[in-house]
Amino acid sequence: MSQTTLPESVVGEASVSGVSWGAVAAGAVVIAALSLMLLAFGAGMGFSAVSPWSGSAMSTTTLGVVAGIYLLVAACLSSAVGGYIAGRLRRKWARLHTHEVYFRDTAHGFIAWAFATVITAAFLASASANIAGSAVAGLAQATGRQATGSPVDYYTDALLRPTGAPASTADNRGEVLRILNNGLREGDVSATDRSYLAQLIAGKTGLSQSDAEKRVGEVIDQAKVAADTARKAAARFSLWLAASLLLGAFAASLAATEGGQLRDRSDIEV
Known part of the structure; x- marks a missing residue:
């Protein structure tokens, strides 16, 4: 009974992971860093637009819409840059169909976005918990009693x-x-x-x-x-956040395919 022996190059290609984890990690770090930077910038601009004096600042509704649009833009920009880096830095795949290469590039961008989302969420949750804990402890110490902080x-x-x-x-x-x-x-x-x-x-x-x-x-x-105003504000923020995450995932995946194509074309030109 004859045995079919595959070329060493094909065997080596099959044994290599389809995910370039180094490129994914680099893209995720870039997405997380840019997201935090853009969020900090947006928070600063938002505080500058808010004023305690009546008539000297934009309305709450306008501020909410502007903040939501900015959240979409920030998510798109940071995810696109990180996804492009993840696609551009991945290894070159030989003897693969164009559709498979496209899928892998898309997956690299999506995985980088997912990784960055988890990192950013963990960082923001930890920072919020530390700030809230310090504020409550300081207020309780200043008043000499347990602070409720209830509206x-x-x-x-x-x-x-x-x-x-x-x-x-x-x-x-x-x-x-x-x-x-x-x-x-x-x-x-x-x-x-x-x-x-x-x-x-x-x-x-x-x-x-x-x-x-x-x-x-x-x-x-x-x-x-x-209470109803707070509920509506929380609902709107959740919808804006979900939309920004969806847009970020799409931008990262699309940018990764572009980065991967440029990476392959640069090898051909050389």
Whole structure:
């Protein structure tokens, strides 16, 4: 029975990995570095566009749209540069069909983008956790107590704000805060809790029962509006982020094919 012996060059080619991990790592590092640089630049420009003075800065809606578009552009640029480097630095593949070379180049760009996305996400998560932990610890040390940092604290202050001279409300603040937190979590404050809050506020501020109930309703509505605004902002940011990631993956893959083709043509010209 005869045996077919493959040429050594073909055997060597088959034994070599189809992924040039060095090129992928280089492209991923470039994508991550450019992404962080562009995000830092965008954050600086965003802070410069925000002002506490009314009428002196762009609206929140406009700022959100501009930030989303910038996120798309930054993702496209950083991914394209990194993908091009991954494709240009990969090894040359001999005796492969053009479609296979195209697929491998595309895969190099996509893998580099995926690797960079994981690196960037891990870095941002770690940095955010460290910053948040330091801020909470510093605030707790400065106040001498556990810092809650809840946005509902403001509405608690509004509920217990007296009409005349300020009164001490430290004994009831925690209870009111828990009632508001529970109401926001459940979607509404129950009638029993509303009545209790109105009685508590009437006793603390000197308001009549009807005025106290009116204040409770107004502040609860304000808290709902703030929570709904935050929810919509988070949803829009998530959609912009998903779109930027999708665009980045496409840009990295496309740029890698261009880099790979230029790498092969440069060998032929030489």
